[in-house]
Every structure is written in C-alpha cells, then in structure tokens.
Amino acid sequence: MELRKENKVLKYVLVTISFIFLGVFLILPLIYIVITALKDGIAGYVNAVSDEYAIKAALLTIKATVFAVIVNTIFGISAAWLITKYAFKGKKILSTFIDLPVTVSPIIAGLIYVLTFGRQSSLYPILDSYGIQIIFAVPGIVLATIFVTFPFISRELIPVLTAQGSDEEEAAALMGAGTAKIFRKVTFPHIKWALLYGIVLCTARAMGEFGAVSVLSGHLRGKTNTLPLYIELLYQGYDFTGAFAASSILVVLAIVVLILRLVIEKRGQKELDLNK
C-alpha cells in the first residue's frame, strides 16, 4: 500500500512532464500550421491550396505515393512469404538489404540514384538512346519514394507470418492447393490488418518524403515538384501563408494516418482475440 501512495505523486509528475513535452514538441507545431494557414482568412486559404502549381504538386505526390505503395506491397508480400515460409541460405543477408534503405540518409539515397542513372553512369547512354530520363524527372522521384519506404510493408508482415507458423499452409499444400489459392484462402486472412497497417505507414512516409526526392527532382514548378518541395519553394519565397496552407493538407493527411493506425490496431487486435 505504501508503494501505491508513492507512485501517485510520481505518476502525477511523469504524466504532466509527458503532456508538456508532447504538447510543445508535437501539438504546438500542428496548431501553428493551422493558424498560420488561415491567417489570410478562408478565402486566402482556398486560394493558396487551389493554386495551379499546388494542385500539380499534389497530383505528383499522389502519383509517386501510389507507385510506391503498389511496388512495396508486391515486394513486401513476396519477401515476407519468402522469408517466413522457406529455409534457404542468405536469408539474413536478404533481410539486411531489405532494411538497409531506412538506415541510410535520404540524401545518400538520392545520391546513389544520381550515381546510377546520372550522366556519368554507364547506364546513361543506354537509357538515353531509348529517351528515358530518370534523374531530375518523375521516374527518379518515384524511385526515391519507393526506396525510402522499401521495408515498410514486409516489416509489418514478417512478425505476423512468423507468429502464425506454416502449419496451415502446409496442410493446404498437402491437400493440393496451389500457391495462389493458399495465399488467398489461408495466408491473406491472417495478414490483412498488418498489410493494411503497412500500407498506411508507407503512404504516410511516401507523401512526405523530402530529402531523397529533393536530390532527384529537377525542381521544375508544375513538372517535378512534389508537395513537400512545393512547400519549400513557397517558404523560401517568403510566402509563409501559402507554405503553411499547403502544409495543412499534409497535416490533415498525417492525422488521418494516425487515426487509421489506431482503428486498424484495434480491429486487428479484436480479430486476434476472436481467433484465440
């Protein structure tokens, strides 16, 4: 009982510290963005977010995000399946390479693509003869976005598949089911929430990537500017209202992502409990 009493003071102190810390570091910046975005009134805000270049930047961001999500979903599922269902040599190295992109600075990520596809690269003449331009163009932006979100989906799936084991799949295989059928009927129902969560995380990061995309973008307004790059451009041109208005779109999306995460976690948990 004595212990309980002591904990109450400690609890009060720790909870207060946490609220202040998160309030200053996380909530205040959000509030500031919203207030600054609305400084010139609703009309000014609508004007800023419906600017032709803002919309083009948003469309490019969506395009890069969709590509990243599709590629990483295909990759994530097949890599997670490969790693958890089979025993083979080099598994550890494979995992290391999959996780590598998130430990590398975004700027270095951009740099390695410049070295691969840039003018000094031996691939450049081949690509150029087909008229394919990768760096300082949209494909570079898409590649950079895929890179920085590369392990997001496989990393969510691997723990779930490991915990699940392979018994059910083995049973299905022995009963004569093919790969596609086993995946669809046996594996997929187990991983769907983890997959959805991975997709949400991937979407969030892909929309907001700045460093790597900044290296590979030609910074052409309306052509190779993503939303975060467009925000930088406005900010550097001292159009703070515009910059914060465009930012507010990404703030809303970030909040949606956080809420989705809580919902998915809850649903996934419920299903797990039901299965038990």
Added chain:
Amino acid sequence: MNNRRSVIPGFGISLGITITILSIVVLIPLCSLVVFSAKLSLSEFVYTVTRPRILSGYFVSISTAFIASVVNVVMGLILAWILVRYDFKGKRFIDGIIELPFALPTAVAGISLTHLTTTNGWVGQIFYKLFGIKIAYTRIGITVALIFIGIPFVVRSVQPVLEKIDIQYEEAAFILGADSRTTFRKVIFPEILPAIISGFTLAFARSIGEYGSVVFIAGNTPYETEIAPLLIMSELQEYDYSAATSIALVMLGISVIILSINAVAQGIVSKRVNGKA
C-alpha cells in the same frame, strides 16, 4: 520448417519477385555507389573529407544527433512507462500522437518548428527574452528538430518489452524489502536495457542522416550550423559527385559503426540477462 524443401509451393515465384525488385531498387544503385567509390582517388577522398568545413559538418551532425537522442531516451522511457503502467485521461491520445513524427512530412515539421522558435516566434521569444537563448538558426534549433524526429523510436522499442515484464518480479523485490528505486534499477532496468539501446541507436542513426526538418531550422551557416547531409546536397548541386560520394561514404561508415555498436551491446546485454536468470 527445418527441412530444406518446404511442401508449400511458390518458392520460385516469391524468390523471383523479391530479388528482381530488390535488385532494381537497392542492389544495382548500391553497386553503382561501390563502383563509383572505387574510382575515387584516395588522396582526393582524404582531402575532401578532412576539409575543415566538412569536419565541422560531421561534428554538428553527430553532436546534435547525440544530444537529441539522449533527450529522447529519457522522454521515451517516461512516455513508455506512463503508457504501460498508468491509467489516466488522454492516454489513448498520447499513444496515438507519439507516431506523429513518422506521419508528418519532415519539411512541414521543419518550417513549423522554425517559425515557433525564431526570436519572435511563440516559443522562441520566451527563451530569447528570459534567457537570451536563440533557438532557430543555431545548433539548439537543430537539436530541437532532431528531438521531434526521434520521439517515437525509444517509446516504441521500450513499450512492448515493458508490457511483457511480469509484475511478479517487482512484487517479489518489494516483499524482499527493495524500495521502488532499487526495484527499478535492479529488476526493470536490466530487462528494458536492450530495448533502450536499440531505440537510442535507431533514433541516433536516423538523426544523423535527417535533412528535411533540419535544413529550415538550421540556418545553414558554414562551420556553425551546416549538417553533413546538407554538405552532400550542396556538392550534388554543383555536380561534384566525387566530393558528394566521399562525404557520403564517411557518413555510411558512421552508420555502420553505430549499428554494429548496437549489435554488440545487444549481445552483451542479452548474455548478461540470460546468464543471471
């Protein structure tokens, strides 16, 4: 699962898809980094990375990332603790909002933190008027941005471990006469230490490479607030790929060292914990 040939079909196709995408996205670009690095002359490499401006860039990046990560270890521990051990109003909100730095684009966080901490910003003016401390456009500002970026790492690695600790051990310690401080130090701390180290390492590695949130708040004054990733960026903008690659190689080396320290520390700690048990 131990038998080499699994009965589950689909090994070939999943291997094929995985290796193809991995090659295009990671392996080929990585190879081109290796090939390009091999072409650098050693003297040029040494000259580039030992330029005072570059050295100061490394120093700024490492020191601010280190301080920010230490702050995040302390705050991360507190946050994980209150989320696991206490019930209070707004707990779900805190649990949700912690992930914000992952969800919010770094550039957006960067411009907002910058405006808040300039000498006439909401927070900045308080510090400037009361203590004469400038936050934005100084190393303190860089540290602030890196604290923001690193918040989720320690919380998310400590939280699950803390949840799994059996309360019985603490009760036993208490019955044996240990006060709560001793219990924390001797019973709980050793259990969560590996998670703290890995959270710290992840936050540290991420902070060293961080660009988006830092460029706005840093002010980017040479020798003062220029971070290493920014130096790579400026070399790239001048199309000096050799210099950019040289700076990047040192940074990659630093990351490898940090991640290896983590691996070694994990090994030592797990040995110690398991040895005691």
